[in-house]
Structure formats: structure tokens, C-alpha cells
Amino acid sequence: MATAAFPASEREHYLNKDYGIRSWLLTTDHKRIALLYLLSITFFFFIGGFFALLIRLELLTPAGDLVQADTYNKLFTMHGQVMIFFFLIPSIPAVLGNFLVPLMIGAKDLAFPRINLLSWYLYIIAGVMMLHAMLTGGVDTGWTFYTPFSTAFSNTRVIEAGLSIFVAGFSSILTGLNFVVTIHRMRAPGMTWSRLPLFIWALYATSIIQLLGTPVLAITLVLVVLERAFHFGIFDPTQGGDPLLFQHLFWFYSHPAVYIMILPSMGVVTEIIACFSRKRIFGYKFVALASIGIAVLGFLVWAHHMFVAGISLYSALIFSILSYLVAVPSAIKVFNWTATMYKGSISFSTPMLYAFGFIGLFTMGGMTGLFLACLGVDVHVTDTYFVVAHFHYIMVGSAVMGYLGGMHFWWPKISGRMYPEGWGRLAALTVFIGFNLTFFPQFILGYMGMPRRYWQYPPEFQILNVLSTAGSTILAVGYVLPMVYFLWSMRYGKHATDNPWGAAGLEWKTASPPPTFNFDEPPQVSWEAYDYEHIPAPEEVPVAR
Amino acid sequence: MFQNFPLWPISASTMSGRVDALFIFLLVVCGFMTIAIFVLILFFAARYRRRPGFEAEQIEGSNALELTWSIVPLAIFMVIFTWGAVIYFQGRTPPQGADEIYVVAKQWMWKLQHEGGQREINELHVPVGRDIKMIMTSQDVIHSFYVPAFRIKQDVLPGRYTTAWFHATRAGTYHLFCAEYCGTQHSGMIGQVVVMEPAQYEAWLAGGTSGAPLAVTGQKLFAELGCSTCHRSDAQGRGPDLDGVFGKPVLLEDGRTVTVDEDYVRESILSPAAKVVKGFKPIMPTFQGIVSEEQVNALVAYVKSLAQPPPGQATRSANLAAPQTHTEQVH
């Protein structure tokens, strides 16, 4: 449809439509809100990353020498809270999802643009509360807020942090609500469910979790606050309450929350693999249904975080077997991605390198998940570095790989510029190597028996900790690099064409960057998803010799 | 700089071998599947790399393949699940006749007490080759009793008992970690389990100062706190007779039946009106805040001792009346 007849700098698009701080802070344009989110989550990502580096530095030696024990406890708590609630959960949905959902389904905007802006403001309010809590003493409960430590024993700013996450939860709920309504109601004529990009399916599944899981976390945090502030005794054993009930309610949200982080990433990777293999996704229907399956089954497994917590033997059996069920749709996805590459025409552009990295790390993270779902092994490895390594493989290895892959893939559409390909590949490789160096040793540490959240540790664990810390510095470089060259490219990058990758999907049929209302004329869809046979591969995409 | 750099934890209990075997099985199966996927991806990436003149071949999918790679993994998963469940079941079922250790966790130390009355802090001496069962509770927040060398871990909760057990197979000194984050000095809540040959263990038992067996301490408390004025063995008391009730079901005032276990005795001391035995009035005062966790343990041990050797009462009095020389080892 729209072609860049003239360079982006001369054409009106969403970035240059109007200028000034008001035009951004009061915007209801989903693309601008996506950029507001991009800035905010990047800010929190680097705060969380800074905490992570301090943690790794402290663990360089067995003695607690860099920071005090209390400080260390606050560091890992705030690292977790910031990374989970202020980076990972909003990352792909609020940035790439916000930007792409209307574009991919051929709509002018999300169904509720003002609610979309509200959800960003809620996020910011929550973020400010969290920063305030950090600066006025911090929180030391662990991101899990386990009672009765959080309600009766911690002397830190639990109430403020809890309310902050409560508000952030509403931001997340509103984003999910907006997506579900948009996907149901705003699709362009001809954009049937079976023609939706799988990224949309993944976000739809994610939104279901956000809608039905987040409120349970919200009420649980309210109960913690009531207990701390007004001596309600709902989780207090001295009043006949049960601290395990807190864990049940907490994990009812927080296990599915892992899928809030990973499902969108799976969606991104699906788009990338199709594009750079130039193929329709193998088993489209199964990949789509696997997303929904993960969202639903993900709600049935929460107590596998509690196998040694004192739950009944029989419920442990139930939750263990259900945990294996949720592994099946994840396996289906991995196999389908692999099969998509079969007889493809594969190029190794930066997004594809991230996708490879994603599959690798996700496979390892998923496989070690089988260890943790296995009752007999879980008893030994739960609450050790094995768990730490496992969830970082999923939530950092895979989720952030997918996020970065998606940022590279859609950067030309978002900014209208190309990033430097060589640097892009270098960064992808650095992240992959740095990540494995940081977290693989932690699997061994965990099986050796090193408990998590330890400020000091017995000396026999040192060498693996040193390896891990060394890896984390490489990882840090890998994460800073893209930020630098993305910024660079905004000014010096080559202008992007409308469809630099030769990708399928409606978002590539409008200009880069898109006009404010996305499409010059309302699109009519008459083709299937991933119709790569009808799209020529572009010359820009690097070809192996 | 780095003294001993092992890659595998020491194995020192009957459980460790079982867990290791399953772990190795998982490593092999999952390792194989992971490598297979990696090899396939690398092979496709190389074999089908973009070259001039080669077009991708569009393939819709294959239901047969989808079914295969859903059902085959699921079958493997079920094997893993079953194997893991068996081991877990063993870990959660302490064998009959195990020696009992009462554990009280608090910020940030482990207090352990043997049936014979020996107290220890952050150190547990046990003989090799015997079943040891821990009956654990916490004074404040949630802790977790973790001995990597035994491959056992169990959270220790305030307000109730949880149990764990092990059967040490190798003498030596092993880490005892707190594995559930519990505040400032969580990482300092480390102790050790000293597993000794039986002869040395006997020597250790004899080495310390004397202390009464736990049940005897409990019996004294029972009298001092005035429990014995109501809980009399002549069936005339205002409270139920406690002789021989432990381990048996009792009928409650509200019609339910519960088994008298450690948790029930504990609850009856601390929240006496919660589960009142049929035919009695809820007149017992609570002992919450009056007795310490250790004293509750002693009382539980006493009530338990009342049910022990069933044949004849003689054994019972003999059991308690003759305190042998026991040790008090506080570190």
C-alpha cells in the first residue's frame, strides 16, 4: 500500500507529526505510548541490572565484604521486584505489543487509547513509588514477600513496595484488557483469527493471564498490607492463619506471570524465524493453540514452588503431574520452530541470531524445568542456585533474547532507521556468551547445594561464583551495546524502507515509520499469514556467500 | 586459592543415591533431547542457508508429526514424574521407630534437642546407620532445614510441625543450611551435621554433662504448669486422660474425629478451644506465650511417651524414672 515515495524526514509520520513534551505526555497514539514505555522500562532495566552487578560483585568472595548483609538482602529483593514488575512484565507487551497490535491487525489504534495512556501513567506512579521506597530504606523481603517475614519481621518499606506493585498490576491489567478487546473488535476486514500473526496469538494468551492472574496478586498484597498496618491476621500463624495460604495466592499469579514474560517472547521469535527462513510457520494452528494452552495450563501448576513448603503430599503429586502437562505445549513450540527451518532459505541477520539464542536458552531453561517439576529432585534443588539459574534461563535468557530480537526486527519500523548490522550481530553473540557464562555455573552450584539469597557462602563454592561474576560483566556489555547503537542509528542510521526484511505482515505494508493513523487507507486482508512465497526476499538481507 | 573444587555434592544418606540416580537419568534424557534440538537447528541453518537461486519450500505442517512430538515427550515426562513421586513419597514418610530430634528454628540459629535431652545449637550429632526423624517448628519466620549431602530439605514453619528424616550412610561433617530466606543473617544460619560411627557416637553421648531426657523434662513441666490437676489418669479429671492417646483417633465435641499426633497435641496446648474432645468443656486456658517452643516440644514428647510401650504400665514408669547420665552439649 503505502510506499516511501519520499524520505521519512519529509513525510508526516507519528514521530514528526507534532513536537514538544505535551504532545508526548498527552498522546493517545499507541506508537508514542509504546515509546514512552520503551524509555521507562529501559530506565528500570538498567537500575535492576545495576543491582544485579552489585550482587555478582558481592558474591565474588565467600565472605560478605562488599556490602552489609542487610544491603545485600535489599539488593536482591529490589533486583527482583524491578526486573519482574517494572521490566519483564511490561517489556514486550507494553512496548512491542503496544506498537504492533494495531498495525498487525490493521487497526488505527487500540480500542481504548486513553486507557492505554492511563496504564502508562499508572506504571509511572508505581515506578515512582518503588523508587521512593528504594531511596528511603529499600525492601528486604525478597520479591516473593513471604509471610510472616514480610508482615511481622521485616523493618523495611514493605507497605510502599507492596502498594507500588499493586498499582503496577493495574497498569498490566489495563494493557491486557486493551489487547483482548482490540484483537476481538478491531481487526481489519479479512483479518480472520487463522490469519492473525502468531505474535498476536501469543499476546492474546498473555493478556488472558494478565486479566485473570494479576487481580489475585493485587488482593494478596492488600492483605499483606492490612496485616502489616492494621494487624489483620490472615496469614499469621499465631491467629490460626496459615503462611502457606499466602504462598498459594502469591504463586497463583506469580507462576503464570512467568508465562506473561515468556509467551510474548515466543511470539516474537515465531515472527523472526518465519521471516528469516522465508517460510510459513510449520503447524500454525498448533503453535497458536500452544500459546492458549500454556496460558490455561500455566494456572494449574503453581504449587510446584511449594513442594518442600509443607503442603500435603497428595497435592504435591497433583501439582507435579500438572507441571509436566504445561511442558508439552512448550515442547510443541520448540519442535515447530525447528521444523519451520527445514527446507527454508535461512539468513543470519541479527534478529535471527537472537532467535537462535532464544531457542537454545529456552530449551535449556525448559529442560531444567523438568528437573524442578520432578518431586524427588526438586526437594534437593529448590531454593538453591539451580532454581536461580533455571528461571534466569527462562526470564532473562529467553525473554530478554526475544525482546532484543524483536527490538532489532521492528526497529526499522519504529524509528525509520537501520541499526548497524555488524554491531548487532556482535551484541547478540556477546549476550549469548555472557549469559551462559553467568548462569550455567549456577546450575552446578545449585546441585552442589548452595542456597539462594546467600550473602556469604562456604569457600568451596567460590570458583563457580567467580566464573558467574566474570560472565555477568560480559553480559552487561552485551546489554549496553544495543542501547548505544540504537541511539546512534536514530541520527546516523541508514533510512529504512517500508519492508527492509521482506517480511509478511500488515505492519510492513505501511510506511516506516508509520503515519499517525497507521494506514493511509484501511487495509483489506485477502491473504494467509506468512505468505512468504509471494514476497520476494530483499537484497539488503545478508546472504551467506 | 580454591581449595577443593568438586562438581558433585557429597553423598551421605540413603536418599542421596536415589536422588542422584534420578538426576543422572534426567541429565541423560534431557541432555540428549537438548543436543538433538541444537544439532538439528545448526544442521538446518547450515544446510538451508540462503543462497542465490534456492527458494524456500512452503510446508503447511503435519498432524502426525505434531501428535508424535506431543505424545512421546508426555510419555517420557510421565516416567520422570512417577520416578520422582516415588522418591518424594519415601522422603515424606519417616520410617517407624526412627530416633527423634526436635528442631526449633529461629532467626538465625538452629536449636536441636535429642530425645535423651542433649541440646545442641547449629550442630547435630547423629550416628551412622540409623533412621533419624526431625520434628521441626519455627519461633518466628519460615526457615528451611537443608542438608545437601543427604539431599533433604524441608521448610520449617511457625505455628506447626513439619518433619523430615534421613538415614546417614557415611561418617563425616556436612553442611546444614537454612534454605528459605529468613532475614538479615539468613546466610549465617548455617550449621553442621556430624555423622559419627556408633562407638564414637556413644562416646559423644557420654562425654557431656547430664540432662534429663526430653520426656522427663516434659513430665516435670506437666506437673509444674498444673496440667496434671485436670489431665488425670483416673478418668475423674476435667480434662481427658492422656494415657495411651497418642497415635489414636479421638472424637471431638463437634463430631469430627482427629488422630492425636504431634500437631494435635501442640494445637491443644496453644489453642485449647479449637478441637475439644467429646464430653469435655472448653475450660483449658491457652499456654500461648507461657511456654516456649522447646517446652511445647518437651510436653509433646511426654504425651507421646505415655503411649509408648503398650504392654503394662511398669515399662512406662521404668522408662521415665531412671534418668541415665546424659549430656548437655551446647555449642
Next chain:
Amino acid sequence: MSEHIVSRKLYVAIGTTLLVLTATTVGIAFINLGPFNTIVALSIATAKALLVILFFMHVKYTSEKMTRVVIVAAVFWLLLLLALSMADYGTRLWH
């Protein structure tokens, strides 16, 4: 959403039924039915809730399938939460 307009009389009838059901549930609470007290009370509450959903909230008249899907899904998820947590508490005392 279809613009089906319900008559005012029907609304008043539903409101009256709800009041009568409230009186009924209070009355029944004072009769000893053993465990059935709870069951009856919850059944009456569910009947009342259904009346509100179907008539006051127009679900009976809407042509929109999604409304029903959303309600059923939310109730189903709530039951998941209740059932799976009770799976723990209900079996704690089994040996």
C-alpha cells in the same frame, strides 16, 4: 450488543423475586439442615446472582457470545483457584 429493551414490569418482578429469595435464605438459616444449610444458602445466592446477571445485566438478551464466554471463563478460573488450593488443605491430614 442488541438494543433489546426489557419492560419495566419485568425489572420490578425480578427485584421482588430477589427480595423474596433474601427473606427465604434468612429464614432457612434458622432451620437445622446439617451440612445442607451451607449448600442451600449458596444455591439461593447463586440463583439470585443468576437473576441479576441474566436480567439486570441483560445477558439473557445479548446476542454477543463473548459476554457469556468471559463470565464462564472468570467463574471457571475462580473455581480453579478454589479447587486446587483446597486440594492442599483438604488432604493435609491424610496419611
Next chain:
Amino acid sequence: MHDSSAAVETHSPALRHHFADMEQQRDAASLGMWLFLSTEIMFFGGLFCAYLIYRYLHFNDFAAASQTLDIRLGAINTGVLILSSLTVALAVHAAQKGQRKPLVGYLLATLVLGLVFLGIKGVEYADKFEHHHVPGPSFHFESVPVKGHAEMPPAESSHAELFFSLYFAMTGMHALHMIIGIGLFSVLTFFAWKGRYTPEYNTPIENAGLYWHFVDIIWIYLFPLLYLISRHH
């Protein structure tokens, strides 16, 4: 789904630019509201889950504590809330017919009924404070048998405190929703009086109505769960 070419171009002033037509806009708003209510179900669901588990664990204590609630005030409040749901339904009816004055009247009636509910709730709360039935350091509970009935099972004071913790959390959250609803309806009343709502455009009234009915349904469950435990003793 929405064939925009088939849709008649209705340029209502209330149509927002990104929707193809009023029907799409109304459908989106309705679906959005129902999704929001589904999150509300799960929000209260966490409380219901806690309630269910503790009632199962400490049934007698819950029964004894429940006896101290005033069943008359609870029942009257249930009636008040049902009446308010009725006036809301009638308000939506009036809005659909474009009758301005009845609409304002029903909205005002709803506001009054909502305030009556909160007033009665306030009386009940005050009573709890007087009897030291508010959880916290000054909590005090003795399982005094209700008049003439000595066979009430014994109650553990700490478990009764748990009941009251849940009572205040559940009714408090419900009351908070009522307060939000009253705020919402005040605004709607103002705009209704200004004549903003027409038979074509009354989505705000409809959606606020859905919210109010939902809050009513929560109370329909809270009433038997909190007030009607073992009343036959």
C-alpha cells in the same frame, strides 16, 4: 468481523476516530467492561479462597464469631442493595428510551440507596469497635453462647479474630467498591441532568450499571457466607 464497507456511515459526535462505527465502539466498550468485571471476580476470588479455606479449617470458631453479626442489619442491607440494583436497571431502561427526568430520578435513587447501605455498614462497624471485635492488639472475643442456646460449640479466640479479619477485609473491599460506584454515579447523574445521554449513546450508563450489579452480586454471596453460619443454634 466488522465489514466496514457495509456499515452505514453514522457520524455521531460521540464516535471516536479509531472506530469504524458506533456499533463497533459500543461492542468494544461492552467487552472491555465485562473483561474488567472478570478481573474483579478474581480480585474478590482471592478473598473467597482465603475465606473458604479458613472456614473449612476452623468451622466452629467461624460459626461462633458469625453469631455476633447483626443478621437484621445484614438482611436489610441486602434488601437495600437489591433495590439499588433495581433502580440502576430502571435507569438504564430510561436511558435507552431517552427519558431524561426518569433517568436522573433513578440515578439519584441509586445514590441514596448506596449511601443508606454504607450508613448501615458504618453502624455495624461501630458496633464491632465497641465490642473489641476489630482485629488487632485490643481484640477480645469470648464465645458466649447466644441467648438460650448453650450447645454452641466452643470457639478459639484467635480463630475468631481470623474470622473478623476476613469480615473486615471482605466487607471493606466491598464498601470501597460501593464508594467508587457512588462517585461514578454522581458524575453520571450530573451528565444525565445535562442531557448528555441519548438512546444512541448511553454506554457509560450501561457500563456503570454493570459495575453496580457486579458489586451487588458480591454482596449477595457475602451475606450468607458471613452472616448465616450455623444460625440455627
